[in-house]
Amino acid sequence: MGPRPRMTLERRYEALSWRGKLSEVAIARKLGVARRTIQCLFKKYEETGSAADKKGMGRKRLTTQREDRMLIRKSLYNRRATSRQLAEEIQKMTGKQLSTTTVKTRLLEAGLKSCRATRKPLLTAQNRKRRLLWARAHKTWTVQQWRTVMFTDESRFSLVSDKPVHVRRRRGERFNKDCIAPTMKQGGGGLMV
Known part of the structure; x- marks a missing residue:
């Protein structure tokens, strides 16, 4: 206890x-x-x-305010960096050996929490423009018109790993472009059935 x-x-x-x-x-x-x-x-x-x-x-604080700011800046520059990677970078710069727990604590104090990256289809500017045009063209469709559309169900089998990506983000940054893991059609290697 x-x-x-x-x-x-x-x-x-x-x-x-x-x-x-x-x-x-x-x-x-x-x-x-x-x-x-x-x-x-x-x-x-x-x-x-x-x-x-x-x-x-x-216990005395292991890091100075300057080192805390450095750590936060490094984390925001590379949001996918792990606590271990950040600790190694700080050690190279300052010579201080920080534990991963200390790194996590300092980042949590700054409001940077490790979360899974939001998965979102990778869309080019042209894709976004086409989608918007399509939505505007079909926004006045009636229920009868939508009933003529055939919807299909698909199952996807990945040939490569779909491991979750972790990023550090503050509250409200879920859809920040640096906090999103873009997905591609067929996931870069998959089979649709």
Whole structure:
């Protein structure tokens, strides 16, 4: 089981306000924490006169703000780069060895989440123009006219892998051209039945 979340400063002062009025056990029950937590809080308050944590508690950050910006810039330049590839690039530039977890954490802090790329047919400008003309020409068709059209069902068997592509993107960038994996007819090698 992981560590319990730390008590907020407000809850610490709430516990201190009950000091002398309630027992340590009663305060601990009321706040839903261990009795030892309350004991340590009271001891710390007697020694320092404050319930706040000491400045600089916790592990020091491994990367600087400049390195974080570098990492974000590299990720946005190549959205398909893996955490390992980004860590290697940063190591080449700064000499610091970062874990893939650190890289993921920094990118998540910047709002860059690893997601599957949106799959979308690869359309040229000419294809888009033709599709738009076709849609405009047929937008006034009646149900009777559409019933004369024969729709067919097809099954596709790939001869090559259709592995999902992962990209790093921010919220709302789903259809950004850098976050899309274009698909081709027959997938670059397939059989239609």
